[in-house]
Amino acid sequence: MKRLLTPIFNKSIILILVLLSSLTSLHAQTVVRGVVTDAKTKQPMSYVTVSFTGTTQGVGTNGQGRYTLSTTDNTINQIKLSFVGYKTVVRNVTPGQDQTINIALTEDSHSLNEVVVKSAKKKKYSNKNNPAVELIRQVIAHKAQNQVENYNYAEYKQYERMNFSLSNLSDKFRNKRIFKNYQFLFREQDSTAIGGKTLLPMYQEEKTSDNYFRKAPYAKKQIITANKQVKYDENFVDNQGLTAYFNRMYQDINIYDNNVSLLSNQLLSPIANSSPDFYKFFITDTLKDVQPNLIELSFTPRNTNNLLFEGKIYITMDGNYAVQNALLTVNKNINLNFVRQMQADLSFEKNNDGRYHLSQSDLKIEFGINKNKGGGIYGERLVTINNFVINNARTEETYKGPAQVIALNAEDKDDTYWQMTRPDTLDAASASIYKNIDSLQTIPSFKKTMDIATLVLAGYKNFGTFEVGPANTFYSFNPVEGFRVRVGGRSTPMLSKRYYFETYGAYGTRDEKFKYFLSSTYSLNNKSIYSFPQNYIRASFQHDTKIPGQELQFVQESNFLLSFKRGANDIWLYNDIFRLDYVHEFTNHLSYSLGFKKWNQTPAGSLLYQNLLPNGTLNNIDLIQTTELSAQLRWAPHEKFYQGKLYRTPIPDKYPIFTLNYTQGIKGLLGGEYNYQNLIGNISKRFYLSQLGFTDVSTEGGYLFGKVPFPLLDIHHANQTYAFQLQSYNLMNFQEFVSDHYASIAIDHNFNGFLFNRIPLLKKLKLREIIDFKSLWGGVRSENNPANDPSLLRFPGSGAGTYALGSTPYMEGSVGIGNIFKLLRVDLVKRFTYLDHPGAPEWGVRFFVKFDF
Structure with missing residues (x-):
């Protein structure tokens, strides 16, 4: 029986397998x-x-x-x-x-026969009864549900690549002798692409990261898992600052925001709440053979000079009214400097819940001094997002800490990792740019070019372990010193990354005195003191002149151009200053510094320190000695800057900067003659106002406790040069006002051409209108007023004189025209109060050179 069933069973199994296979x-x-x-x-x-x-x-x-x-x-x-x-x-x-x-x-080369379309009078564009406008209003109404921030949790992996090249290069440029053996540096592309046919890659950076978002409490964190960057010699370029500058220019584009940050400006999004007031919309196509069905919506600015986009967006017709793709460009007439072409391509993918998230952003911009021809600079930032997961809560530890964290082994990834990670394949020139730039920096001619550029732009001539400069201080003049000659320099990281030395010597032909400066710095984190975050201790001694109340931004006081000043300029000091400073910065841009200062000041020029003796006779004081301890706390969230040879050049953004300074004067310590405490707080912030431009606001307040002579009061920052200074009072004379308590506000608003773009001639010139206002409230308490105590030093009365602020604040304002020749700003400044002071100007014209997009 068993033998009989076995063949039947086996055949049944085979039959079942055949049926299953079928x-x-x-x-x-x-x-x-x-x-x-x-x-x-x-x-x-x-x-x-x-x-x-x-x-x-x-x-x-x-x-x-x-x-x-x-x-x-x-x-x-x-x-x-x-x-x-x-x-x-x-x-x-x-x-x-x-x-x-x-x-x-491949493109279809067959051309259409000529089609002639005749129509009645062109109908005036209107938002009323316009289906395209009704559609964009639906997109606006559904914006909130289509943003990532609408999810309780979201996470994704991101690949980012940024590259810059010299663009639109001619064959003549490429065939120059300097490039004879380095043709491998050049990159060929289609001649119709942005940047032209021939590019010379100069910079590239790639990043991969894990990103986490939490709605409540709000948290957004990026962990950079890999980073690869072209690096130039630190003697010439701040690589960190270069990355920060490029990232600020090529920010993430979120079309769902009302305003899109681009090139340090804000452009109104085509789906902003107010976009129908600034854009014209047209339904130009429907795509019914794709899922979901899409409507192609084209848009263009009502005023082509305004900071607006033009292009196309594709809207889903599945009830979400989401953007599935967007192609953004700018009109050639837009009031942006140096921009030849711009194109942003945004793509979105559907989530499991039916909504959409950004999957790729590709931003390309070409810059050039000449809009239509000649070499330029081409930059591209590609961001690809994948593995997008929604509503997957992570542990609290995931969301804690700084918004951006760099993994310890981020820079250790090899070529195999990058080949596996990139969402696309790089062309040969882009893939080899890292080693090509390393090779380029060994070329003597390239080194010479960088050396000359550093001398011209930063003012320093490099000699390996030591550099001489800054060049613009080698010669200047003033009424006290006469012709002033100065030569200085400092060590470079080639000597040591821990030890830094700086010095200069100067001589005045009129006062026939030598001045000098010596400093020594020790880096505590084995990084250059010009690299972020800083952590160092510095000792310095300076024997030199100074104008009381002059505080300059990003320039040296002995700069030749600042030798030209209006009015009387003979209030000076001879200073002997010994300082000991400790500075510690953190990666979240919180920093603190501690300082010790031994300061001896002697009046010079027409400045006299005098008090009344008990017998009523004037007594000249030749020396004031103070000893101070100080502390500063500063927080600049998300701050970006470029670290130059002399200064950090800030990259403006919307985030505030908070600074708190405390100074303690100690009588009897190393000759200090006064006890006092001085507390000063400052808050600065830029406000972006969409199409109305942006406003820089700075508020400051100070209070000095103790009884001191007027040179130790707060001497308000005056400016007698012809350069417009944002943080100084441009029609106030040096040492004109002093206070022991004060509050101030400075407002500088740039309309970015919002008004001028409506005036035909000014529209073509792309000029920008600016208004500025400053006000200062303050005063001197009776205990510090020499009118109440003859033993105090008298306020100088000769010449311009020194005064305490009364119940009326000091006020000045200006109207300016910016973007003249794309670089120059000219302000007509008016002083509103205290016009009865001797030498007080009511009007003035000031100049400001600034590179803007």
Whole structure:
């Protein structure tokens, strides 16, 4: 029986397996995936329709040109690809298999016959009863639900690449002798692409990161897992600052924000709440052969000079009214300096819940002094997001700490890692730029060029372990010193990264006195003291002159150009200052510093220190000695800057900066003659006002406790040069006002051409209107007023004189025209109060040179 059943059982098993196999093949799925590119440019193509031939089943490629198409119909053996302006392509597929088919589309060279369209009078554009405007209002109404911030939790992985090249280079430039043996540096691309045919790559940076978002309590954190960057010689370039500057220019573009930050400006988003008031919208196409169905919405600025985009957005018709793709450009007339072309391509992918998230952002900009021809600079920032996960809560530890953290091994990733991680394949020139730039820096001619550029721009001539400068201080003049000659220099990181030395010597032909400065710095974190974050201790001694109350920004006091001053300029000091300073910065941009200062000051020029003796006779004081301890606390969240040879040049942003200073004068310590305490607080912030431009606001207040002579009071920052200074009073004379308690506000508003763009001539010149206002309240308490105590030093009365503020604040304001020749700002300044003071100017014209986009 068993033998009889065995063959029957075996046949039954075989029969069942055959049936299962038949059923499996009957329902086997055909999956086709791949990437569609332009055969000429090699760039991925979005919204190409990919369908199975003979069916209505199809999809559109995403922002990276990728598609996935599947079916269980095993009779289908072909796919068809179509796109307007390109030849339709048909490819065979193998039924029942998962396969990859990458396709390059070629342009259709057949031209259309001429079509003449005649119409009635062109209808005036209006928002009323306009279906395009009604559609954009629906997009605006659904903005909140389509933002990442609408999720309780979100996380994703991100790849980012930024590169810069010299662009639009001629064959003559490329064939120069200097490049004879370095043709491998150049990169070829299609001549119609942004940047022109020939590029010379100069910078590239790549990052991968893990990103985490939490809605409540709000937290956003980025952990950089890998970082690769072209690095130049630290003697010439601040690599950290360069990265910060590029990132500020090429910020993340969130089209759902009302304003999009770009090139240190803000452009109104085409889906901003007020966008129908500034843009014209047109429905230009409907895409019904893709899922979901899309509407192509084109838009253009009402005023082409305003800071606005133009381009196209594709809106989903699945009830979300979400942006699936956006192509943003700017009009050639826009009031942006040096921008030849700009293009931002944004792509979004659908989440499991049916909503959309940004999957790729590709921002390309070319700059040039001449808008239409000549060499320029081309930059691109590509951001790709994948593994997007929603509502997956992480531990509290994940969201704590700084907003950005760099993994310890981030810079240790090898070429294999980057080849596996990049979402695309780099061309040969871009892939080899890291080693190419290293080779470039060994070329003597390149070193010489960088050396000359550093001398011209930063004022220092490098000699290896020591550099001489700054050049603009070698010669100057003033009424006290006459012609002043100065020579100085400092050590470089080539000597040591821990020890830094700086010195200069100066001589005045009129006073026939030598001045000098010596300093020694020790870095506590084995980094250059010019690298962030700083942590060092410094000792210095200076024997030199100074103007009381003059505080300059980003320039040296002995700068030749600042030798030219208005009015009387003979109030000076001879100072002997010994300082001991400790500075400690943290990566979250919180910093503190501690200081010790031994200061001896002697009046010079027409300045006299005098008091009344008990017998009523005037007594000249030749020396005031103070000894101070000080502390400063500073917090500048998200601060960005470029570290130059002399100063940190801030990169303006919307975040505030808080500074608190405390000084304690100690009588009897090393000759100190006075006890006092001085507390000063400052808050500065930039406010962006969309199409109305931006406003820089700085508020400050101070209070001095104790009884001191007037040279130790707060001497308010005056400016008698012809340069416009944002943090000084431009029509106040040196040492004109002193206070032991005060409050001030400075407001500088740049309209970015909002008004001038409506005036035809000014619109063409791309000038920008500016208003500025400063006000200072303060006074001197009776205990510090020499009118109440003759033993105190008298306020100088000769010449311009020195005064205490009364119940009326000091006020001045200005109207300015900026962007003259793309560099110059000219202000007409008016002083409103205290016009009865001797030598007080009521009007003045001031100049300010600033590089702006």
